[in-house]
Amino acid sequence: MTSLRVLFLCNKNAVRSPMAEAIGRVLAANNKTFEFQSAGVDPSDIDGFAIAAMSEQNIDLMRHEARDLSDFSKQDFDCLICLSTGAIRHAEQRFGMADFIEHWDVGDPSLVDGNREQQLEAYRQVRDTLTERIRKRFSL
Numbered sequence: 001m002t003s004l005r006v007l008f009l010c011n012k013n014a015v016r017s018p019m020a021e022a023i024g025r026v027l028a029a030n031n032k033t034f035e036f037q038s039a040g041v042d043p044s045d046i047d048g049f050a051i052a053a054m055s056e057q058n059i060d061l062m063r064h065e066a067r068d069l070s071d072f073s074k075q076d077f078d079c080l081i082c083l084s085t086g087a088i089r090h091a092e093q094r095f096g097m098a099d100f101i102e103h104w105d106v107g108d109p110s111l112v113d114g115n116r117e118q119q120l121e122a123y124r125q126v127r128d129t130l131t132e133r134i135r136k137r138f139s140l
Contacts, residue, residue: 004138005035007077009087013040013066015050015123016083016106020130022059027131027140034138037077039067041090047110053123069094081137083130084108104133 008020017038024036043066051061069090080101082088088103095101106129109122134140 003033003035004079005077006037006079006081006138007072008036008038008081008083009040009069009091010038010083011041011086011108012044013038013068014044015047015108015110016126016130017087018046018061018064018066019050019054019127020081020083020134022054022061022064023127023131024134024138024140026057026059027134028138031140034140037067037072039069039072041069041086043068047123049109049120049123052120053127056124057127106130106133 006024008017008024010017017040021036021038024034028034028036045066046061046064054061074095078100080091080095080098082091082101082103083106088101091101106126109119109126112119112122
């Protein structure tokens, strides 16, 4: 059976896309139908709040290494899910208005101001939103 190869794309591959990749892998752990990866338009180091929010769900992002979309070719995935406006613009510029590209409007929790708990809560909300969207989209 061929698996569905899903690539999550955001700006930095530091928050939303690595969270989505890890969530997808956990949800599909016993299901060989899916292969989840992530990349960024301008990759950077993993965000500490993303690590903290995911660790609350016993998901470890400590060893995540950011990848660049340019490391992937169109043949490397079947479905490209863009998690930011910058990502969708970049993907459409690179691949055109392709039917394998989806845009999920997921806010950037790193832009939330406030104390540590308020910031962490924004990351939790993104984590929970991604979990719900992935469950629903891939019937997991």
